[in-house]
C-alpha cells in the first residue's frame with residue numbers, strides 16, 4: 001500500500017474504532033438506593049418482621065420526629081427537602097413496622113404540628129415507654145457545604161461522665177450500623193461505629209431531648225439533607241420507608257442481643273456501725289461479662305466483689321454516716337449489651353434503718 005494511503009487507512013480505522021467504542025458505551029447510572037433483600041416483596045418483609053417480633057413484642061417505643069409546625073426551617077439548598085417532613089415520613093413508617101412486630105408505639109407528633117422540645121421529653125417520660133428514638137436529618141456548619149454526608153446516631157454525655165449510660169451507646173451503635181447499611185452511607189470519621197456523644201455538639205449539655213428524657217434514648221441524624229446526593233432521595237417515600245427499615249432492624253437486633261437485669265437484694269443489704277453492705281443480682285441468659293461491672297456510690301466509682309456462680313455483686317462500704325446517697329450500677333452481657341439505667345437513692349436514718357427509692 002502507498003504510504004499516504006496506509007496512513008489514511010490507519011487514521012480512518014482509528015476513527016471508526018473510536019466511534020464504535022463510543023456508540024456501544026452505555027453510561028452506568030447507579031440507583032439512588034438499593035432495595036434491602038429482607039424488605040421486598042411484602043411476603044419477605046412480613047416474614048422478617050415476624051422473626052423479629054419475638055424480641056420486640058410487648059416493648060413500648062416512643063418516637064420523636066424532629067421539628068414540624070412552626071419549625072420548618074431546615075431545608076436543602078433548593079428548598080424542596082424539608083427536614084421536618086422527612087423526619088415525619090420516616091417515623092410513621094417506623095411506627096407501622098414496630099406495631100406489626102407487636103410493640104406499643106407513642107409518637108410526639110403524627111402530623112406537621114409544633115411540639116416544644118421540653119414537651120417532647122415530658123411526653124416520653126410520662127408515656128411508660130421503654131426507649132426513646134428521636135429522628136432528624138443533619139446540616140453542616142457552612143451553608144455552602146453540599147458535600148458532607150454521613151449517618152450518625154447520638155447518645156447523651158461521654159463515657160467519663162457520671163450521667164453517661166452505656167445502654168444508650170449500645171442502642172446508637174445498632175441503629176447506626178443498620179441505618180447506614182440500608183442507606184449505603186458511611187458513618188462519618190468522628191466515630192468507629194456511627195455512635196456519637198451529644199457533648200461533641202454541645203459540651204457539657206448535649207441535646208435537650210436526650211438530657212431531659214429519663215428513659216434510654218438516642219437521636220438519629222439519618223443523613224445530611226443539604227447533601228447534593230442525599231437531596232435526590234430524601235423526598236422519595238420508598239426511600240424513607242427503607243430508612244425506617246434500617247432503624248427497625250437495628251432496634252430489633254439490639255433487643256435480640258439481650259439486656260442484663262439488675263436487682264437489689266434487700267435481705268443481703270444492711271447497715272451497722274458505719275458499714276454499709278449492698279448486694280445486687282445481675283443476670284442475663286447470654287452470661288455476664290464480669291469485667292464490665294461498674295458500681296458508683298455517691299457518684300464515685302467504688303470496688304465490689306463479683307460472685308460469678310450466683311451472679312451477685314457485693315459491696316462493702318466503710319465510714320458511711322447516715323444520709324442520702326445516690327447509687328448506680330451497670331453490667332454488660334457477653335454480647336456486649338449493657339443493663340438499662342439502674343439508679344437508686346439509699347437513705348440511711350440515724351437509727352440505722354435503710355430505705356431505697358428510685
Ligand SMILES: [Zn+2]
Nearest residue numbers: 066083136137
Ligand atoms: Zn433536626
